[in-house]
Amino acid sequence: MVCMKDHLPDLSTRLVHHDYSPPPGFMAPQPGVYKASTVIFPNVAVMRSREWKDKSGYTYGLHGTPTTFILEERLCTLEGGLQCLLVPSGLAAIANVALALLKPGDEVLIPDNAYGPNKDLAHAELARLGIKPVLYDPLNPADLEARLTPATRLVWLEAPGSVTMEFPDLCEQVRICRARGVTTALDNTWGAGLAFAPFDLLGDGTLGVDVSAHALTKYPSGGGDVLMGSVMTRDPALHMKIKLTHMRLGLGVAGNDAEAVLRALSSIGLRYRAHDEAARRLAQWLQQQPAIAQVLHPALESSPGHAHWKALCGAAQGGQGAAAGLFSVMIDARYTQQQVDAFCDGLRLFKLGYSWGGPMSLVVPYDLATMRSRPAPHLAPGTLVRFSVGLEAVEDLRCDLEQAMARAFPPLDPSAAG
Incomplete structure (x- = not known):
């Protein structure tokens, strides 16, 4: 079949090779989304000369x-x-x-x-x-x-x-x-x-x-x-x-x-500060709770390496220092792993899940014995639980911690200490 000069391509061909281009100059708060595996070159010379290594x-x-x-x-x-x-x-x-x-x-x-x-x-x-x-x-x-x-x-x-x-x-x-x-x-x-x-x-x-x-x-x-x-x-x-x-x-x-x-x-600074402020308030409150043997948060003076955190991060956030929204606690060793698991399961707002930095608060219990190759005398004996604090109201999160601890951790017998 001979293709004539005035041959009109099929509709499918015209849709694939449509020649409309939108006018330049469009600007908006968010950049456009470009998705491609194939990138089209205008000619062979450009294809051969274009460099991928330098973003040119x-x-x-x-x-x-x-x-x-x-x-x-x-x-x-x-x-x-x-x-x-x-x-x-x-x-x-x-x-x-x-x-x-x-x-x-x-x-x-x-x-x-x-x-x-x-x-x-x-x-x-x-x-x-x-x-x-x-x-x-x-x-x-x-x-x-x-x-x-x-x-x-x-x-x-x-x-x-x-x-x-x-x-x-x-x-x-x-x-x-x-x-x-x-x-x-x-x-x-x-x-x-x-x-x-x-x-x-x-x-x-x-x-x-x-x-x-x-x-x-x-x-x-x-x-x-x-x-x-x-x-x-x-x-x-x-x-x-x-x-x-x-x-x-x-x-x-x-x-x-x-x-x-x-x-x-664009909102990372605001979110980071909110996570940080909430985590510090909860970490400070947990320091006062009888079931908690140690709170591990770099901004707390009692946390290992606090002086190094203060020297490096202390000038951030208007002199308050910056410390993210992550901290861990050591649950008193006299509570069993089953009790610690029940505490984590009993939380309503803190969800069980890995990762952090999102809007939802998370909790994970860890077995330190499987994670470290050497003794850690700076850590109190007990079971480690890590918290990632999200963007919920701090008082709601505190109440959630309080109710879960009340159910899972009855008061310890002082005579059993040691």
């Missing part, structure tokens, strides 16, 4: 869209970085960093109180690749220094520690690693770019971490409905190492998820 153009959905580029740049403003990569989760951010910077024969140091999946990744997947994980005491900089060897290529930092909330001397840890030429990577999910500046710890531009990994699932998302992470740097060469691995692993995020984080990002 678009080549394929995994390498970025206007929506993801905007989110990356705004996250750099939040944390003080210069380059940012988006990944499908906070754990993916950790894995991206490790796989980019480590090779067989290398060692990676991880704090004993780090996010559990980070340690699991190191002891299973990285160890299988011939990379040696080494745990160190996060409250003892001398222990970190003693464990550095010529094979150490990466040191993970976490402030505060996962679940037990100890706040390390982050500045001294970074100084030690910098003096030995070892790359530092911080899990900055708790700080979120608001409690302290990870790339400018002293405020004078002289000291900072090399990499910030952030679970955007938490405070940047704020809704408990998005899984996403980011990897941020300030050094172009380090960024390119991580970015090339990011590309080879095929890591990417969905346009609508990026939209959700962009929408929430």
Whole structure:
């Protein structure tokens, strides 16, 4: 069949290749959402010349869209970085960093109180690749220094520690690693770019971490409905190492998820402060409760590492310091695990669930014996329960804690103490 010049394409063809373009100049409070796997090039010359590595153009959905580029740049403003990569989760951010910077024969140091999946990744997947994980005491900089060897290529930092909330001397840890030429990577999910500046710890531009990994699932998302992470740097060469691995692993995020984080990002400061203020009020109240042997919250003077928190975070939020909405308690050891479980089950507003940073308050009981490799004399004996405080009214949350404790924890017999 010969196609004539005046041949009218079929309706389906005309719909696929419709030539209307909307006029330029549209502006609104929220950026547009661009979703694509395929990116169209105007000609072969442009296709061959376009560079995906420096955000100068678009080549394929995994390498970025206007929506993801905007989110990356705004996250750099939040944390003080210069380059940012988006990944499908906070754990993916950790894995991206490790796989980019480590090779067989290398060692990676991880704090004993780090996010559990980070340690699991190191002891299973990285160890299988011939990379040696080494745990160190996060409250003892001398222990970190003693464990550095010529094979150490990466040191993970976490402030505060996962679940037990100890706040390390982050500045001294970074100084030690910098003096030995070892790359530092911080899990900055708790700080979120608001409690302290990870790339400018002293405020004078002289000291900072090399990499910030952030679970955007938490405070940047704020809704408990998005899984996403980011990897941020300030050094172009380090960024390119991580970015090339990011590309080879095929890591990417969905346009609508990026939209959700962009929408929430403008209110992160307000939400973070609200979570923080509510958590402090509840933590202070829990300190007075007979069933609670210890409250672990960096802003409390009795919490391990409080002085380090005050030195690093104390100037934030008008001098009140910033401390997120997360804290843990040690339930008195004389109460059984069954009683602790009944307490958690008896809460009505605090829901049982992992993660944090969303509008709903959460609670999780933990078995510390399965999570730590060394004794923790700074922790009171007992059973650990972690709370993530949401955006409910503080008095309602306090009443919920009070009613659940009254049911699960009858008064202790003083004669049984010891």
